[in-house]
Amino acid sequence: MLPSIAARNLDGYHGAYLLRCDLGGEVEFATILLFDTLQQVRAFAGEDYEAAYVPPRARAVLARFDERSAHYDTLLRPPQRRSAGHSP
Numbered sequence: 001m002l003p004s005i006a007a008r009n010l011d012g013y014h015g016a017y018l019l020r021c022d023l024g025g026e027v028e029f030a031t032i033l034l035f036d037t038l039q040q041v042r043a044f045a046g047e048d049y050e051a052a053y054v055p056p057r058a059r060a061v062l063a064r065f066d067e068r069s070a071h072y073d074t075l076l077r078p079p080q081r082r083s084a085g086h087s088p
Contacts, residue, residue, distance in 0.1 A: 002016050002031070017032040034074075
């Protein structure tokens with residue numbers, strides 16, 4: 001799912017985090033998609049942007065999922081680190 005979103009080259013999309021938590025008998029996943037603005041989220045998800053984006057192929061393999069998504073403003077992010085080999 002996430003590679004297909006990235007391949008769309010959406011305006012304002014900056015990638016995603018995929019989180020995994022082993023709960024014993026189940027595994028829970030959480031995704032965090034990074035967009036610049038809520039308007040860009042709407043362009044991706046549609047006018048009902050709080051409806052969870054879960055494509056049919058993902059729905060087929062999930063035991064359950066949240067029907068609604070939450071949206072947050074970024075207040076703090078870690079500083080960008082330079083790659084090895086780049087001079088200051």
